[in-house]
Amino acid sequence: MNNLKWVLILLGLASMVQGVVLVLPPYFSELFILASINAILAVSLNLVNGLSGQFSLGQAGFMAVGAYTAASVNVFLLSSLHASRAGDQFALILSLICAAAASGFVGYLVGLPTLRLRGDYLAIATLGVGEIIRVVILNIYKVGGARGFFGIPSTTSAFLVTFILLACVLATHRFVMSSQGRALLALRENEIAAEAMGVDTTAYKVQAFVASSAVAGVAGGLFAHYLSYINPSSFDFMKSVEIVIMVVLGGMGSVSGSVLAAFVLTLLPEALRPLQNWTHVDLRMVIYALLLIGMMILRPKGIFGRKELWQMVRLKRPKFFSAKTSGERPEDERQG
Amino acid sequence: MEGFWQLLLNGTALGSIYALIALGYTMVYGILSLINFAHGDLVMVGAYAGLFASLALGAADHPSIGKFLLVLLIAMAASSLFGLAIERFAYRPLRNVPRLNLLITAVGVSLLLENLGQVIFGATPRVFPDILPPFTVFQSGQIAVTNQQLTVFGTALFLMVVLEWIVQKTQLGRAMRAVSHSHETASLVGIPTDRIIAITFAMGSALAAAAGILIGISYPRVDPLMGVMIGMKAFVAAVLGGIGSIRGAVVGGFLMGITESMVVGYGSSTYRDAIAFIILILILLFKPAGLFGKYQPEKV
Numbered sequence: 001m002n003n004l005k006w007v008l009i010l011l012g013l014a015s016m017v018q019g020v021v022l023v024l025p026p027y028f029s030e031l032f033i034l035a036s037i038n039a040i041l042a043v044s045l046n047l048v049n050g051l052s053g054q055f056s057l058g059q060a061g062f063m064a065v066g067a068y069t070a071a072s073v074n075v076f077l078l079s080s081l082h083a084s085r086a087g088d089q090f091a092l093i094l095s096l097i098c099a100a101a102a103s104g105f106v107g108y109l110v111g112l113p114t115l116r117l118r119g120d121y122l123a124i125a126t127l128g129v130g131e132i133i134r135v136v137i138l139n140i141y142k143v144g145g146a147r148g149f150f151g152i153p154s155t156t157s158a159f160l161v162t163f164i165l166l167a168c169v170l171a172t173h174r175f176v177m178s179s180q181g182r183a184l185l186a187l188r189e190n191e192i193a194a195e196a197m198g199v200d201t202t203a204y205k206v207q208a209f210v211a212s213s214a215v216a217g218v219a220g221g222l223f224a225h226y227l228s229y230i231n232p233s234s235f236d237f238m239k240s241v242e243i244v245i246m247v248v249l250g251g252m253g254s255v256s257g258s259v260l261a262a263f264v265l266t267l268l269p270e271a272l273r274p275l276q277n278w279t280h281v282d283l284r285m286v287i288y289a290l291l292l293i294g295m296m297i298l299r300p301k302g303i304f305g306r307k308e309l310w311q312m313v314r315l316k317r318p319k320f321f322s323a324k325t326s327g328e329r330p331e332d333e334r335q336g
Numbered sequence: 337m338e339g340f341w342q343l344l345l346n347g348t349a350l351g352s353i354y355a356l357i358a359l360g361y362t363m364v365y366g367i368l369s370l371i372n373f374a375h376g377d378l379v380m381v382g383a384y385a386g387l388f389a390s391l392a393l394g395a396a397d398h399p400s401i402g403k404f405l406l407v408l409l410i411a412m413a414a415s416s417l418f419g420l421a422i423e424r425f426a427y428r429p430l431r432n433v434p435r436l437n438l439l440i441t442a443v444g445v446s447l448l449l450e451n452l453g454q455v456i457f458g459a460t461p462r463v464f465p466d467i468l469p470p471f472t473v474f475q476s477g478q479i480a481v482t483n484q485q486l487t488v489f490g491t492a493l494f495l496m497v498v499l500e501w502i503v504q505k506t507q508l509g510r511a512m513r514a515v516s517h518s519h520e521t522a523s524l525v526g527i528p529t530d531r532i533i534a535i536t537f538a539m540g541s542a543l544a545a546a547a548g549i550l551i552g553i554s555y556p557r558v559d560p561l562m563g564v565m566i567g568m569k570a571f572v573a574a575v576l577g578g579i580g581s582i583r584g585a586v587v588g589g590f591l592m593g594i595t596e597s598m599v600v601g602y603g604s605s606t607y608r609d610a611i612a613f614i615i616l617i618l619i620l621l622f623k624p625a626g627l628f629g630k631y632q633p634e635k636v
Contacts, residue, residue: 055436131613289447291444296438297426
């Protein structure tokens with residue numbers, strides 16, 4: 001019953017957003033959808049980089065797997081469904097499911113060998129996998145190779161994007177409260193201690209990594225079906241770094257923080273466009289890099305730390321809602 | 337068969353460059369347990385420093401061995417200063433924080449160097465001046481050895497021997513080895529750990545700059561993003577040899593260079609960048625400690 005309530009709430013919110021977007025000029029609705037897709041990516045990466053204390057640098061690769069799988073499934077297999085709008089949406093959802101399965105599977109293949117090792121190997125291995133995926137896609141001529149993949153039906157709606165984003169946020173939040181979530185948090189705090197307590201660290205890390213890549217795949221599918229054209233270079237190392245920056249700025253472990261950071265970082269460059277026209281150089285990445293270094297030195301927890309938005313605005317709420325799992329925790333974060 | 341020997345030769349020259357860069361990764365990893373993502377970009381810094389130094393010296397107009405060595409030294413000095421600055425302002429404030437934060441900072445420093453490079457030098461590649469005009473030293477059938485290949489190999493080998501001597505035979509090297517075992521114990525016996533770490537960074541950066549110059553003379557173009565891919569491959573070479581081990585880095589570098597040369601020669605050149613990461617994942621699967629490394633389980 002509780003679950004049904006949440007689904008209805010999410011559907012309601014997503015419909016409201018769709019209504020608002022319909023009224024806005026197309027420029028804003030485009031920005032909104034791109035920001036939401038970035039937010040889904042940030043939430044997915046937060047599961048690995050924030051909640052389980054690992055460090056992945058290849059989220060764009062999983063996004064690429066999702067984008068190309070969804071696009072191929074929809075264009076090559078489901079074209080018979082494209083007769084009506086309902087059929088279009090049904091085909092989109094089917095291809096998003098395939099995208100999640102494909103990128104989740106790739107995530108499993110990558111995660112299993114690398115997650116047994118210490119965190120920094122994962123960073124390099126995921127970076128490498130991102131590159132391998134890009135090179136492989138460049139060499140598949142069926143999906144356009146370097147020219148890119150044209151003619152994907154443009155069926156992503158603000159409603160669907162918002163619904164998936166909200167569902168991801170809610171799912172992550174509830175996951176943190178579950179026993180698996182607690183195990184993950186335990187291994188983030190101290191892997192050896194968690195292992196000594198009987199937590200199967202590798203299994204939980206792989207689980208989180210697979211879930212994270214599957215969600216990134218869905219985001220890629222949405223991206224492909226929004227722009228209706230994808231190109232391997234949209235999923236390069238810089239894209240992965242951008243997602244990492246969103247998670248780091250928002251606060252590693254704070255789901256709402258990374259959503260907020262994703263929106264700010266997507267909208268800010270647009271707002272700063274006049275400045276760029278004035279200076280004629282693209283200082284965006286320089287500023288990002290400085291932000292990243294400055295943040296690590298001055299406020300390593302990120303803007304929100306591990307707190308969620310709803311924990312910062314203290315309202316009167318029932319006791320069971322503010323479980324201690326993701327809230328206050330001793331500040332000492334040193335690892336062995 | 338002659339094709340094979342030529343590929344082996346090219347691979348050895350390329351491998352000596354990888355080995356020089358891998359040494360920097362392995363030294364910093366040995367002493368700080370940090371993957372210094374910015375190390376590849378110090379190769380770029382060194383290459384640009386060498387480019388400007390040779391333009392200023394007019395080394396391309398009247399090439400000579402002396403000018404080549406001078407350019408090499410200037411680039412190594414410039415890159416060392418960068419390495420020292422990075423260590424002092426980005427890594428030292430983070431000595432006692434979780435390693436993840438240090439890693440993110442390293443990614444940040446790398447991004448900063450790449451993008452500052454693009455803003456300052458422009459994104460278009462530049463031609464590296466011809467400070468050592470190529471000629472064939474030795475020819476047998478189809479196989480040709482050029483003076484550039486010999487210079488690359490010779491310089492790299494010389495620097496590796498010097499490094500090995502410093503680390504194994506001098507007071508400084510002994511201090512470095514002590515710090516890499518344990519910062520706390522080393523400082524208890526009076527070793528200035530911060531200074532030793534800074535010197536390690538400077539040495540690693542100097543080797544990276546030398547690699548940058550050698551890349552400049554053998555593939556005469558430099559661009560602000562040149563360090564990214566070559567840095568990644570050198571890192572894989574360091575992991576292949578066993579990260580933290582100096583001999584491992586050298587062997588890994590040569591293996592990496594030869595493998596890449598063979599893949600390009602016999603396979604497809606589009607996969608030349610992917611092969612490094614395939615090797616990486618294979619090592620992580622089967623022998624995570626690398627060829628020369630010892631597997632050390634984490635202790636409490």
